[in-house]
Amino acid sequence: MNFVYRVAEFFQGRYGIDKLCYLLIGIYCALCFLNIFIHSLIITIIALIIAAIAIYRVFSRNIAQRQREAQIFEGFFDKIKYFFQTITQRVRQSKAYCFHRCPHCKAKLRLPRKRGKHTVCCPKCRQDFKMRVWF
Ligand SMILES: [Zn+2]
Incomplete structure (x- = not known):
């Protein structure tokens, strides 16, 4: 062998x-x-x-x-x-989008990066919340 x-x-x-x-x-x-x-x-x-x-x-x-x-x-x-x-x-x-969590359902959201205050409607729980993008 x-x-x-x-x-x-x-x-x-x-x-x-x-x-x-x-x-x-x-x-x-x-x-x-x-x-x-x-x-x-x-x-x-x-x-x-x-x-x-x-x-x-x-x-x-x-x-x-x-x-x-x-x-x-x-x-x-x-x-x-x-x-x-x-x-x-x-x-x-990160240049085109900013990432936030919904304060109600804690879902991760990818939002377009535009400076200023915005009202965001969460696509999961359908509740509005305000957020600010600084830069
Ligand atoms: Zn939500």
């Missing part, structure tokens, strides 16, 4: 690498890079624990549990991604 076949046979039925594993490896590398300058035993131990978790996840045969962990991580990761996408969109549109 050749080596590649044996490796493929070894990995059969094991979980493998996913996004969470890439994140753990990234954190491990960042901590190792940081430890070049700090020389801390605690950071070394934390980095080794993170590496051990990543290796354990890759070789684990409990695929259902690993998939549940990956789902939780991806839900959390999607929230962070959405947060930064929203900020990026707001910065890009």
Whole structure:
């Protein structure tokens, strides 16, 4: 038998690498890079624990549990991604639009940027409120 076949046979039925594993490896590398300058035993131990978790996840045969962990991580990761996408969109549109919350229903509103006092009708709750755009 050749080596590649044996490796493929070894990995059969094991979980493998996913996004969470890439994140753990990234954190491990960042901590190792940081430890070049700090020389801390605690950071070394934390980095080794993170590496051990990543290796354990890759070789684990409990695929259902690993998939549940990956789902939780991806839900959390999607929230962070959405947060930064929203900020990026707001910065890009900040010249033409201003962003306010409705004081009644707390809905986020994107309004055209025109200086002065305005009466705004919220499209969700249909209530009017006054606001001022300074610049
Ligand atoms: Zn409203």
